[in-house]
Amino acid sequence: MTPHDTRSHTKVLLMVPTSVGVGLTSACLGLMQALDTIGLKTGFLKPFRQDELNGPGPDRSTALVSSTLDLRPPAPIAQADMERLLRQDRLDVLMEQVIELFDQAMDGHDDTTPDLIVVEGVVPTAHGTYATQLNAQLAHALNARVILVGSGDAAAPEALAEQLDMHASAFGGVGSARTLGCILMRMQNLPGGEEPTLAPGTSSVMLDDTFLDELRRHSPALATDRFHLIGVVPYNPALIAPRVIDVARALDARFLHEGDAANRRVLSTSLCARSAANALHVFRPGSLIVTSGDRDDIVLASALATMNGVPMAGVLLTNGFMPNDNMIEMCRPALKTGMPVLAVDTDSFTTAKNLGRMGNDIPMDDLERAEQVARFVAGHLDLQWLKDHLSRGFARRLSPSAFRYQLVKLAQRANRRIILPEGSEPRTVEAAAICQRRGIANCVLLARREEVEEVARNRGIELPEGLEILDPEHIRSRYVAPMVERRRGKVNELTAEDQLQDNVVLGTMMLQLDEVDGLVSGAIHTTANTVRPAFQLIKTAPDYRQVSSIFFMLLPEQVVVYGDCAVNPDPDAEALAEIAIQSARSAQAFGIEPRVAMISYSTGESGSGADVDKVRQATRLARELAPDLLIDGPLQYDAAAIESVGRQKAPDSPVAGRATVFVFPDLNTGNTTYKAVQRSARVVSVGPMLQGLNKPVNDLSRGALVDDIVYTIALTAIQAAQRS
Template sequence: MSAFIIVPTSNRAGLTSVSLGILRAFEQSNNKPLFFKPIEQSYVTQLEQQIDPAVHFAQELFHLPTVAPLALSEVEMLISQGKDDDMIELVVQRLSELRLQQAHDVVVIEGVSPDSDRPFLADKNLALARALQAEIILVVSAYNATAEQVAEQVALYVHDYDDDHVRIAGFVLNSINVAEQEFVPFVEEVSRRIASNRAPLACLGAVKYAAEKSMFRMKDMARYLNARVLHGAEFLDSSRVKELVVAGRSATHMVDRFKAGAVIIASGDREDVMMATALRVISGTPLAGVILTCNEIPSQNLQALIAPALKSELPVLLTEHDTFNTANILSHMPSGVPADDLSRMDSMVDYVAENLQINALLQNLGQSKDVRLSPPAFRYRMMQLARAANKRIVLPEGSEPRTVQAAIICQQKGIARCVLLAKPAEVQEVAEKLNVTLPVDLEILDPDLLRQQYVEPMVALRKHKGLTPELALRQLEDTVVLGTMMLAQNDVDGLVSGAIHTTANTIRPALQLIKTKPEASLVSSVFFMLMPDQVLVYGDCAVNPEPSAAELADIAIQSADSAKAFGVEPKVAMISYSTGTSGAGAEVEKVKEATDLAKQKRPDLLIDGPLQYDAASVLSVGRQKAPDSPVAGQATVFVFPDLNTGNTTYKAVQRSANVLSVGPMLQGLNKPVNDLSRGALVDDIVYTIALTAIQATQ
């Protein structure tokens, strides 16, 4: 599904009018668009409520479903706390909710506009484009700017947004205020200058400045001044203001400015101005209105003289401000379209749409897009799937502080029904030290009260190995073994351990009591690596020290299937220190053999190797080193030749690049058991619990 994010290059670029103009252009081309505003910014007032203007007009003019954007205060709080990823995840969640509401062909996303108080917002548009997998359309204000200045604006943003994973679809020039004969040469010169700095960038529209599209109503001025309406209340809505005329001189020196659409601002005791105004109105000049200042109204005699003019459609306002202050106040009126001025915005949107050339965008609608899954989309998808699964997950390390915190989060967010294996008093003590509150429905089971009921089932499972009731009871003192027996007996749906236990401590009971799936030759693992712009899958980084070629092939297939199950389109790279035939040696030959075996077993999968990591992950390197590879430069699943390589790589990437890794998730078992790194953070545990809940449904 196509998506475009509209990004301004300045805070007065006309972002909303262009965004909605693009929306209308898609609508007019017989496509079904959606409109999405991730973060609210300026407000308009509507029936004593405040609402983002873009969202408001999308609802009123297009009758489209919308979702509330994130409040700016919430965004600022999350950013100040270093929780940018959480903010982006919330945005992805809102867009996902919106997309469910109506069938559509394209999503138009209005980006955020930086201002002097919040310059940090400028950086968020690129992050939003990555997370929402949207192409960028730049909106550039050309008002009072030369072609060189406009091209420099575009070049600056193109440089800042130079990213392999985000495409700039083109730019829209807005508010071009040049003479008619200079209009086309101006646009061509901007495009030429941009092309001289980089590859040509499509000009998707050139919108000439139209003063009539920015005209306020007398109603808006009355509201802004809090003025009293003396006459013509019924015409306030239809009377549009082209010009403010401040009567600072005598009427004979100013009467040539008393034109159609002018608002005359003067004190009510300025008899010459009042008479000149009346004569203009009587002669048929449609003035926009009169604003009387200093709380002065004309004398009774003057009112009698100008009475014929007041029979026309002339709004007259009265304000307590003096003439200078009135003009000054009105000059600072917000430029945004008021919420109830639908006709002005509708006219503006039509005008912008008429001046757009979006054929290039229309040609790509419905075509396959970048299949990479962004980290926020992955996290949102994972949480939604886990909530829907509603599984019961046992945590054998029930009094470990990080595990307690993770269980509380999962319980509160409905990610899973967690079961802590620990003495309730110990868990309560941990909670008090952490200054957290245990949810009343969080299940805490005392292992001492559970063991006996699992002795007989465990003996039955391991009788062929000579297990006696006494030995079983002793083994069940290990809470990991106890939790595994709960899983074996279907009393829980999954198990997560490893915060204080080794991988062997977690996996051994599972292999003995849960066993592998019939089609699985081994148990392996994957990490979901939440890189800045996409999710990658690493396998095997936790279980198999020296897999054979056949085992490595199975790891590749298991990892590809796991990736696909969680929304990552699998393109599998078999990693080695050599790419293709450039190197030799036993390790390279093992990877070659594993690649061939995996392809034979699963011809439906994109698998290639041997590939060096850079050839697998960097498009330019992949094209150079393996130009014919369907995987090189775009791999999403990385299969490492041994545990030493895999574990070292995942930890180096995780810590050096500050990347969140979710897992390890074990593959090949009959029921989901997952191991944690002993350095796992609370978030790591939460995500692993979610993964386990999802696995329990598959």
Template sequence: MARSIYIAENGAGAGKSAVALGIAELLSRRVPELGVFRPLVVDADRDDTIDLIRARYGVDIPRAELYGVTYAEAAAMVADGRREDLLAHIVDRYRAVDRRCGAVVVVGSDFDDGHHKAAGGLSRELAFNARLATEFGSVVVAVVNGAASEAAALPDQARSAYHSLTDLDATVAAVVINRAPPSPPSATNQLLSALRPPDLPVPSFVIPAVATLGAPTVAEVAAALGAEVVTGDSAALGRDVLGYVVGAAQVPQVLAHLTPGALIITPGDRNDLLVATAAAQVAGVTSAAGIVLTLGIEPDPVALKVFEGLGSGLAVLRVETGSFGTIAASTRIEHRLSAAYPRKVEAALGVFESYVDGGELSRVLDVSRSTRVTPMMFEYELLDRARADRRRVVLPEGTEERILRAADTLLRRGAADLTLLGDPDTVRRKARDLGLDLEAADVVDPVTSDLRDGFAEQYVELRRHKGMTSDLAHDVMRDVNYFGTMMVHNGHADGMVSGSVHTTAATIRPAFEIVKTRPGVSVASSVFLMLLPDRVLVYGDCAVNPDPDATQLADIALSSAETAAAFGIEPRVAMLSYSTGASGAGADVTKVAEATERVRKLRPDLPVDGPIQYDAAIDPAVASTKMPDSTVAGRATVFVFPDLNTGNNTYKAVQRSAGAVAVGPVLQGLRRPVNDLSRGATVKDIVNTVAITAVQAALSQ
């Protein structure tokens, strides 16, 4: 039976959806088929929590099957005296999900949203959730609203939640105090010490409140107010609203009181404030969330044209209500996590992972790790490993939008420290326009950096034999890839990732010139980590060496095996050819055979076979016929191609035809990690590559 974790909220507004998301993230690394279930939903056609977990973790069950009943249906059944029928129906619906999943996250019911009055006896929320958790066979994670009490009272609240649930025969695995008042580590440790056995016999965690998580976006404010969007793209509408300022005073006074992230609410005829806010935003004087024009007044067309021409990145909304009514309605709006706002999701996960010990929580939840490795499990394992030994990665393409979005995600998840290269004003402005928080990143301009002269002198010494001069070297250090590589070479960064707008040659040439290969490695090479639906394979070399000789091919195999092992993949190396064993002959087959023998001599402990055809390497049925005594055939995890033509075409064919996720190319054999991106790389690809680079950096120390 699937392992089931029931998230029960002790008091409304505790943020159980964010905790459920964090637990789903944790479980997704251990089981390939994750499920989600809600006993009651408000709307049969939409539930933000179900939709988010279903979309993010690939839950392959129709959303209509992932809940018990609606509140209205529950109320009707209770009114008819059919309480037990209601419970039985919800349990039956849950069991259907349970049978199809390796683990299920159950997000408990919440009757404090106005529906409990209609549901009559169902208003006994805690008892209802405890009963369902018992019927489901779930362990419970109790979530306490840390914002509802003073910090000193939180231990009592946590103990009360635990005992209330256990008195109702629920099995409580952990208690999470969520949205606790932000406090220094010493205060948090003191709070946790008050929650240790025997006072509380289960693990407890304290997650502080983060303003941006509860803050609605401009789009959510617009929807709640029924506002017309006068101007503003998706990035402008995605800004967080951290406060409100009424634009009733003169321009200098309003701007002086404008706090970061505040939404300005002002009558529609304040064209002066409209233009001044845009100008102040562009100048970096303010950082507003947007503007709401009240009283149904259309802004002056000329003023609006000036506003748009300034390119402030702010949205303008228009409502029919007055300023007082608008701000009163706005302050009641709270953000709900949903798939529509991935930046919020990443922020919520970052906070959860920073304050909840995933290893301890996994232990008490007792979810065994699957032997299968799905792409999602592999990707999350990468982030975990990067976070565990955090390194600094330099991103030379610091003004590229995909890089900035990936940087935002990486910083929120705590996967790496980052240095972005580019003009600081340009980088910060672009980040602000995109609604991204990159304050934790360093921004360095190679053109004006104090490091440039020293890097140029070093480069002259490294390339003097090639005729390098001081003047030329000084010019070369304007190039972001050369500057970034020199940062890695000098220890200012642990690794580098580039290539989203640069060619592979432009990215890796500086690494070959400056970082160079490790001792004993004849050639730097690359692999792609091929994330198939049920496993991860390593393909090398698919990006660097056009036609390696036998010695180089052996080095590529050894480096690829090391890379596989570094990322938790047991290396079984297939040296690929158009011939299996002694079935064919020719120079290309001979090269592979010689490389195979060299690998065996250098690493007698490493399972390797070749020459071998791809089908015999991957398919057990074919292997049993062609190479029945091989320990690699049919079970290979590392595939070494004889040349770049074969490797590059094969990885792309598998990527497109099998729906595999290709992560890479990952460079190997260098003294320090430098990795290339495809120019078509997505934000997710960049996040994965930076995480891989951080892990490589930690391993190379």
């Protein structure tokens, strides 16, 4: 199964925290538990590690999900690597790495593809000011719906509403199609606040109308179906209670008696400076008694309470003082019950402050707490709403990062041999070296070796082992006879020998004879120079009567297809219909769900004239020829691309506002539009990719960058694999 195949059927939910300490990982665990409850198979991904929150060792969130839910999520990208790429302004590379992790998360299942991947977003901290930017980019790259994870006081609904509005703005606001809803964690002062419970299957907290009405009054979007209050999870001290062993690790304490430290939880901490007689109220279940090591009365009172059946968390002795042997012997019956006793060298006040600084994060080896948290949070989520909403399919988009990553992976898998006739052109040499090194294709440069090596020296390019360089002067003669045979009656030996002086013609003959799998040219040649030999020697595929082209336009949020922007000057209705079908099939082959818009200056029946009539007729023909495709037209560009305009101008259209394939009525319109979008919006375009040929030949723009050439080589390798 290809990366496209798995991603196209898997929804992605990005969990975006509004601040530090909202319980983000707990929300992820609870949501995944809830989704499992309603029968959805989930995966997990944490793209970036945050050292200031995680501390040393493996990533906590990833380890907890692995142990609690029996998944195998990949390790996140290190914070240092992430920040280095951000400093270098290489956000696109960072997002490609995220896509690679996403594919690994998809593979973390033994049998079936997950229905949904939960992604833990970046927490805004004082150290990292990039959280909002990265979360927005994650949403785009993974085509994710966003769930905000917040926390606060139910008695202050205005502050909660402002919190949600502010953080939703990075994704178009709480009313946008991108934002799905919110989960409010660790909520204080909920109306009719329920007693804390860890019982499995806890029912959702019942909120009175006053709280909801106040919240909706300050954030009207909460009253709509666009943004849902998915869950309100009450504060529960039992869920943030650390084990005694966690306290020992945090304070670097010594165990005088470890006892049941791995299982006893600290529900409260009591600093005992008064005499035991005046502190009897602190000896209660789950209490950690903090006292100076020379306070024998407190130590004895703790032992007595334990022997009386009070399951205290333990005793923490401060100031470096140790009880004497007689005292230890007197307390031995209490120790036999499993009561832990720890010691630190700091004074009682400092120790209490250090305890107050302990985080609420779940330690990665505390499986019991993780499972309790997951059940408790899941019990306070709106399961019916999740089931109803997630059973409906999203309009899938392929992000630029996913597209680029997919191209590379599929090309590596294809392992094809690609001829580059412009073998000594500097950008082509660099691109060939990259492709060879990364296994994207086995490139063949048509050029004299000395010329290629000189280019490499001048540009600091290291030519990888295995990069093939063929001197065209040494091989031209062997293709004269095959060319005469191929073009019988149209060329003789003299004209064939003359035409083969052109390296593009020579490379095309090598392709025709199956010595290579594809050809890429155009960095220094016109489109006609590249396409004409293909028409003459390769010819069209059996199902088509013409060759056309598409560009993959890497828009900020998704990849769309433009056709035809390079080959056919003024196609008639039949040709335009064929271009639409070719473009849709190409989009589908590269992971883009085809929704084809036939572009015109008029939408629907609102206009008339020869040009719009041609588009209308082409739409009808395309639908007849390919009834399985979503094709609509004529549509104006804004009606095809923008949801709000599409709803207004073509409310019944299955394509309007959601188009992924844009078919232009003629070359003038298509080429102008593609260049305007590419240059004005600084959009990367990959192509033109030729369609309808028997074998893959692809043209480059003469202004192509090295990356453009690399991705076009990858496209060509994939086309070759698909044809075989």
